[in-house]
Amino acid sequence: MKRQIYNCQPGCPIESTLQIISGKWKAVILYHLIKDKVGYFGELHRQIPACSRRMLALQLKELEIDGIVQKTIYPVMPPKTDYRLTEFGETLIPVIGAMANWGEHYNAVAQQEVVKAAQ
Amino acid sequence: MKRQIYNCQPGCPIESTLQIISGKWKAVILYHLIKDKVGYFGELHRQIPACSRRMLALQLKELEIDGIVQKTIYPVMPPKTDYRLTEFGETLIPVIGAMANWGEHYNAVAQQEVVKAAQ
DNA sequence: CAGCATCCCGAATGATACTG
DNA sequence: CAGTATCATTCGGGATGCTG
Numbered sequence: 013m014k015r016q017i018y019n020c021q022p023g024c025p026i027e028s029t030l031q032i033i034s035g036k037w038k039a040v041i042l043y044h045l046i047k048d049k050v051g052y053f054g055e056l057h058r059q060i061p062a063c064s065r066r067m068l069a070l071q072l073k074e075l076e077i078d079g080i081v082q083k084t085i086y087p088v089m090p091p092k093t094d095y096r097l098t099e100f101g102e103t104l105i106p107v108i109g110a111m112a113n114w115g116e117h118y119n120a121v122a123q124q125e126v127v128k129a130a131q
Numbered sequence: 132m133k134r135q136i137y138n139c140q141p142g143c144p145i146e147s148t149l150q151i152i153s154g155k156w157k158a159v160i161l162y163h164l165i166k167d168k169v170g171y172f173g174e175l176h177r178q179i180p181a182c183s184r185r186m187l188a189l190q191l192k193e194l195e196i197d198g199i200v201q202k203t204i205y206p207v208m209p210p211k212t213d214y215r216l217t218e219f220g221e222t223l224i225p226v227i228g229a230m231a232n233w234g235e236h237y238n239a240v241a242q243q244e245v246v247k248a249a250q
Numbered sequence: 251c252a253g254c255a256t257c258c259c260g261a262a263t264g265a266t267a268c269t270g
Numbered sequence: 271c272a273g274t275a276t277c278a279t280t281c282g283g284g285a286t287g288c289t290g
Contacts, residue, residue: 016282018159019181025234026162026227032237034153036282040137043145053252062138064284069253090251091290103233108145110229114222115144118151135261155262172272183264188273209271210270 015074032078033104035071037063042101042108045081050096080104134193148226151197154190156182161220161227164200169215199223 016034018027033039037060044059045051051059057068072095075081080101086092097104135153137146152158156179163178164170170178176187191214194200199220205211216223 016155020156020159020179021181023238024159024162025231025238026159028234028237028241029230030158036135037139039149040139040143040145043143060139062140065253066285067283070283073253085252089290091253093252103236107229107233110226111148112144114226115147117222118147119142119144122147176272184273185265186263189263204272208270210273212272 029107032080033107035074037067037071038075039108039111041068041071041075042080042097042104043112045095045097045101046105046108050094053093053095056095075101151199152223152226154193156186156190157194158227158230160187160190160194161199161216161223162231164214164216164220165224165227169213172212172214175214194220 016031018024018030018034020027033042040060040063041056044056048055048059053065053068053072056072057063057065060068063071072081072083076083076095079098081095082098082101084094084096086094135150137143137149137153139146152161159179159182160175163175167174167178172184172187172191175191176182176184179187182190191200191202195202195214198217200214201217201220203213203215205213
């Protein structure tokens with residue numbers, strides 16, 4: 013499993029963070045896991061329809077390898093799996109939170125622009 | 132200039148944020164601009180040697196288009212250009228700050244592991 | 251349903267050369 | 271120095287099909 017390697021400079025803190033959350037969908041996945049506490053695979057997929065099942069599985073596996081999320085497999089048929097943040101993963105909440113806040117603010121401003129333009 | 136399009140769900144705040152800062156090197160560039168307040172092209176390039184001049188120019192141009200950074204060209208020979216955050220760009224400081232904090236913490240922990248392993 | 255393997259195309263990025 | 275243009279290559283990621 014290859015993965016993006018960042019190398020801006022040894023010890024660059026941003027680089028370390030990107031190494032963990034820079035996958036195309038990882039921040040979005042974490043956002044939903046934080047909001048919902050737990051997520052079944054299909055549920056996550058429904059929350060993020062633009063992310064294919066393939067990508068979702070890949071990103072979740074990387075997050076699992078990095079110790080950010082924990083996967084629980086229920087041995088039932090049909091299969092069921094849930095994902096939740098590990099304790100370590102929870103340390104990312106402020107980061108994802110800051111991103112969510114900024115996005116909300118940005119959306120609100122963009123919305124105002126639309127309203128203004130319509131008048 | 133094509134660009135990654137996120138489409139997790141209409142109105143998803145994380146998506147909006149990623150739209151702006153998800154370029155491969157944007158977060159790192161912003162981090163250095165925040166620390167140093169202003170950056171000449173070559174200076175930035177030296178701070179982020181792993182990012183080619185071509186990529187640096189492309190990412191800076193996107194940030195400029197999005198209104199995050201402002202470019203000032205000094206009509207001198209040899210040319211000189213500096214980049215600084217716009218007022219809008221400064222609203223991203225908490226986001227980049229959260230990422231930097233997490234990375235520092237992560238690096239510190241990783242360092243401890245190394246020390247532990249060495250003992 | 252969850253998720254891995256394979257094939258394959260277009261986008262991202264590096265290398266190199268050129269310009270004001 | 272601060273870029274831009276072009277070519278060549280790699281790689282991300284979609285589509286599809288298979289399995290437990």
